[in-house]
Amino acid sequence: MTIAELKALASTAGAQGTQIGLANMGGLLNALVTLVAALAPEYDKTATYTKDALVIYDGELYAAKQNIGTAEAWTAAHWEKRTIAAAIAKKADAQ
DSSP: OOHHHHHHHHHHHHHHTOOOOHHHHHHHHHHHHHHHHHHOOBOOTTOOBOTTOEEEETTEEEEESSOBOSOOSOOGGGEEEOOHHHHHHHHHHHO
8 A cells, every 4th residue: 555545545535524434444554663663773883874764763753954964873852753644645746
């Protein structure tokens, strides 16, 4: 399931006041897990990051507040916590 398809599904369900059935929920959750993994790898202290890069750290999703041009141990001041919904929406809007 693509980002656009996830956005369309959520939009349609909301507009029609419907609920996503349990049969679709498993597929939706698998798609979200795959999407988050593609959007945000685990934080790597040996890597560098550009502003707005997404990572997973300690089970939470974060976006870089600035370019991180030198590899470093986790520095909380350089990262902003994000929700999965906000990350998906931002990615979908960029496409």
